[in-house]
Amino acid sequence: MIWNEKIECASRDEMAAIQSIRLERTVRRIYHNIPSYRAKMQEIGIMPGDIKSVEDISKLPFTNKSDLRDNYPFGMFTVPMSEIVRLHASSGTTGKPTVVGYTRNDLQMWSEVVTRALCMAGVHKNDIVQVAYGYGLFTGGLGLHYGTENLGATVIPISGGNTKKQIQLMQDFGTSVIACTPSYALYLAEVMKEMGIAPGSLKLRIGIFGAEPWTENMRREIEAKLKIKAIDIYGLSEVVGPGVSCECSHQTGMHISEDHFLPEIINPETLEPVKNGETGELVFSTITKEGIPILRYRTRDLTRLIYDKCDCGRTLVRMEKCKGRSDDMLIIRGVNVFPSQIESVLLEISETEPHYLLMVERDGSLDVLKLMVEVQEQFFSDEIRELEALRKKITNAIQSTLGVSAEVRLVEPKTIERTAGKAKRVIDNRKY
Amino acid sequence: MKIKQVSVFLENKSGRLREVAQILGDAGINISAFTVADTSEFGVLRLVVDNPEEAFRILKERHFSVRTTDVLLVNSSNKPGALSQLLNILSEEGIFIEYLYAFTMNDDNAVFVVRPTNVEKCHTVLEKYKDDLNGKGK
Structure with a gap:
């Protein structure tokens, strides 16, 4: 099932038109609310009026993780705190975490994109989804949680760890979808084996795995050991959290909800856009967020974009599995x-x-x-x-x-x- | 007698102790006593040598983690009960020991190497019982 067919199957022109309007609005919003980004724009002589369409995006300055740190905690928020209904944070490089704030609309948008992702993965409302990502400041748990509820499926908010209990609930509750890191999925398979439980005896059919890089080999291993379809989901808290992109059941790249997160690929050395289809660093601009919209955020993840229509019918641009990092971060x-x-x-x-x-x-x-x-x-x-x-x-x-x-x-x-x-x-x- | 003991940090890998011995041997430094305190991953080699300053300098030059520590050398008679006599004294005087080891000089004399928590206090105590420990007392 395609959750939002109008958007997910839109033509390139339709999508570009939506993106252009939203980008223009976001640039104005940030220019008038974030002094540090305004200064960056002024430094290179760019005014909000210079950004008229998605084509103009490469004129804009980048945002780095350090910008978030320098404006810790709330300096990058474009709404008063009374509008912020939730905070999440990820670990920072010097002890200070990176804080992101969500308005009610942001949370609704986030649920929408996670729901799209779940549908891409093949989840439907009759499924029982066990969310074994950590709940808390980390976006993984709550992100998947609200997306699952929004879809109308049943969520088991078990959070991470407690492996034997995870397996017991899978048996008792008839879990059909597991969401966790791919390495934890392999660990679950090992513990099941130790406990003498054949994965085939469970109702498990889909795994939604993210928060760390994994290979095609690992996918084959997980699929064979757990007898499920292993789906890759991508996200980062600075953009929204999990659900920025997700694979469909064809497993040929992750569809980006690009009506909310505008992707680009740049050469991490020259910072220039690469040629269509080439590998480079993934950069995102959030074009609908209210709490902490962000322009040209350097993810440091290396990948490439595929603009061809997918066999699933979606036209949303796909990103390949990340091939590495352009910095020294380890996951x-x-x-x-x-x-x-x-x-x-x-x-x-x-x-x-x-x-x-x-x-x-x-x-x-x-x-x-x-x-x-x-x-x-x-x-x-x-x-x-x-x-x-x-x-x-x-x-x-x-x-x-x-x-x-x-x-x-x-x-x-x-x-x-x-x-x-x-x-x-x-x-x-x-x-x- | 208060002396400088040389301590060297060693990983539990073959050849490490040999290397230290070789370096000291080549430098003409004589080892009177040594002990190794070990864990599963690393050990600390403690040495009583004739020239601790020189041993320290050479080992440092060869990039070993090395330091000198004040320890007390206690002369004792080489006979049954000598260790127990020393420990009785220290216990009664309330001296806490971090570690100790010993070597014999000949059939009659032995030497304890003692690292107390409080070196000065222990030194004073041992001076007091010097003759007893030597077997020269009453």
Whole structure:
């Protein structure tokens, strides 16, 4: 089923007309409400009147994650707080999270796009959807939740973790759709096997997986192990949350709700738009949001856009599975981690520049973050209990700052390879 | 007697201890005693050497995490009950020990290496019982 056929199957001209009107309006709104973005526009001599259609978008300055941080917490909101009905936040690079605010209309729009996404995935109102994304500041849980309710399907708001209970409820409630990270899906399959439950005996038929990159191989593995159709969903809180785009049952790229989120692909080095169909960095402008509209937001995700009509009948532009990042962000069990965060944690503990190496591995289906820290003089005590205490202190600080656990290992100085004076900070051994 | 003990951070990997021994040997530094405190991933090598300043300098130069720590050398007689005698004294005087190890000099004499929490206090106490521990007391 196509939830909003008029929009999702619109012709390119119809879509461009909608986008142009909405973009023009958003540019005016931001220009008059956000001093920092207005200054950026003035700096390059662009006025709201210069943006008349989607064709003009590349004239506009970019928005970076740092802009959100610099305007923490509410400096990028274009409505008074009395209009904001919900806040979400994602972890930031220097301890400060990125805060996004939603008006009532924003939440309605978000539900609409998630509902479209669920329909793309093949979910209908008779389904029972188990939302195993985290509920809370993270957009995953509540995003899927309200989209499911809006569709009229049944939602099980179980949130993340508690794997045995997840499986028990799947059995008892007849869950037909699971929404979680792809690595958690594999973990669920493992635990089911341990519990002696054949996935074929469950009613599960669709999985909606996102919040971390995954490969076609992983998709095949999940589909074989859980006997379901594994659908990729994409989103980021700065744009709205999950549901920015989603695959249809043809699994040939994720349809972007481009009447709300205008996509572009740029060359991350030159910042110029790439040729049609080429891979580059994905950039979004939100053209209907009220709380925190954002122009030309650099997602740092690398992908390409496909404008051909899909076999499902939708004309909404598709984006391919993300191929990587144009920055050094890692996604560990669905949590965004920047090496700079680790650095600031260590800096706080040692008060000098730390040498460390981050290793990401996949143990079975779960990401494991290993952190090797060189024991330099300022760290070194000749008492084991103090070294153990140090290790524990680093482990706890990483957990509380990043929201992800790491195995911390103390290593000898100069054991971490330095390339041209600078240490190599990250080794990602996961095969996506 | 208060001396400087040299401590070195070592990962639990083959060849690490050998490397330290080689470096010190090449530099003509004699090791009187050593002990390794270990966990599953790393260890701390503690050494009593004839020239701790030089040992510290050389190991630091070779990028080891190294430090010197004040420890007390306690002469004792090499006979049954000597350790228990030392520990009785420390216990009665309320001295808390972080770690200790020992080596024998010959058939008659042994030496304890003691790292107390409070070095000064322990030093004073041990001076007081010096002769008892040596077997020279009453």
